[in-house]
Amino acid sequence: LEERKSAQAEESYVAGLYAKGLNKILEKVGEEANETILAAKDHQGSEETKNQVIHETADLWFHTLVMLSYMDLKPEQVLEELEKRFNISGIAEQASRQT
Template sequence: MRDWNILEELWQVIQDRAEHPSAESYVSSILTHRKGVDKSLEKVGEEAVEFIIAAKNQVPERTISEAADLLFHFLVALKASGTDVADVLDELAARRK
């Protein structure tokens, strides 16, 4: 099994960009966009469609790449919506019981 710590590290970076916006940061540009949370949700939708197409067409490299993009933008959208990823993880854990 792979190291899942990368998701925690990524979440920390997203939180840092939210707390300390930077003009050079892609994450900051999404979180501070004039469209508000809608911008991050648009990105999730875009990446979800790209993932679906790659998976449907059975292109492993693209499926992996688009899955990574989708996970990343999903985390950014969680932050933009004021949702803590820990709460999502707690919900998943509760469903396993």
């Protein structure tokens, strides 16, 4: 994704998103989140609906990675935060955010 920042918008979907700015990227994240929710809601246990949930989740994760990259954040930073959360109980983690 970092390499795409300097690519021509006409040559790369990601470069096109970067060129349109953060609001467009956030719009895509929201759109993909909604599509993921709808796919999950419609999931009936069939291979088709499982694949739809996987497809939409991949789109959501991809556009979230684009957002992070646009803001010069690394996926590793998010993974570090998740690791911190898994090292303490959920109740303790929530309490730490309230203070």
